[in-house]
Amino acid sequence: METPKELNQEGILFQVSVIDALLQGLYDGVYPVGKMMEKGDFGIGTFHALDGEMIILNDTLFQVVSSGEVLRPSGDILTPFAVITNFRSDKQLSLVELSFDSLKGGFSHYFPTPNMFYAVKLQGEFRFVRTRSVPLQTKPYPDLAEVAAGQPEFDFENVTGDIVGFYSPNFVKGLNVSGLHLHFLTTDRTGGGHILNFEMKSGTMEIGLLSQYQLILPERSDFFRGDFTNDRSAELEKIEK
Ligand SMILES: [Zn+2]
Known part of the structure; x- marks a missing residue:
């Protein structure tokens, strides 16, 4: 990954809607996850009416609902916001004692530049992982900051x-979550969620550089009427923590 020639130029990040739509409570599903999975085998997101956290790993779809249960929904299920790629590893590392903070703090040690997208895959033994899952919402939808509080x-x-x-x-502020956005799934596939913190004892990390970005915007009246005039980055940062 030292020279541009070695970069994965074909890496494409495919994204449904934008994070600022989710932040203002546009939770209606707009795109079938099965159709999205034609674009890749590795992804994260959420579901219609904010019904849990999405994980797509090895082309298999998982839904961590707010009870903590892990479901295997069909591809007909809709997403209001998700990202997916065909995972290709450009760099593989064996790691011991890696925390979320040390990954963020040591970013330049693991990633060649902060100015690209990356798919990030870790597998290992964890001392602890703290996750959250968002609960199913009913209309009128509250905004995401309100949901995240509970x-x-x-x-x-x-x-x-x-x-x-x-x-x-x-x-990408406004479009996606700037920085690392990670979801977790236990090896026995009984638990997981959106990662708030983790400490990995030992394991591997693979990263795939993504230099292309394909964005699908919802052709829907609620999205047309959405208010994107506010900078919601402070709000998002609070929710992510
Ligand atoms: Zn998430």
């Missing part, structure tokens, strides 16, 4: 599992 959190200790996620550069 979200259930889950603690996993001494567990093996997979992290599926993405890094997005700073300049």
Whole structure:
């Protein structure tokens, strides 16, 4: 990954809707997840009416609902916001004692530049993982900050599992989550969610550079009427933590 020639030029990030739509409560599903999975085998997102956290790993769809249960929905299920790619590893590392903070703090040690998208896949043994899942909402939808205030959190200790996620550069503010956005799934596929914190004892990390970005905007009246005049980055940062 040292020279541009070695970069995965075919890496495409395919995205449904924009994060600022979700932040203002546009939770209606707009795109079938099965159709999205024609574009890739590795992804994260949420579901219609904010019904849990999405993980797509090895072309298999998982839904971590707010009870903590992991479901296997059909591809007909709709998403209001999700990202997917065909996972291709450009760099593989064996790691010991990696925390979420040390991954963020040591970013330049693991990633060649902050100005690209990356698919980020970790597999290993975790001392702990703290996740959350968002609960199913009914109309009128509250905004995401309100939902996040009451979200259930889950603690996993001494567990093996997979992290599926993405890094997005700073300049995507409003479109996607800037920085690392990671979801977790236990190896036995009984638990997971959106990662708030983790400590990995040992494992591997694979990253795939994505230099192309394909965005699908919802051709819907609620999206047409949406208010995108506010900078919602502070709101988003609060929710992510
Ligand atoms: Zn998430």
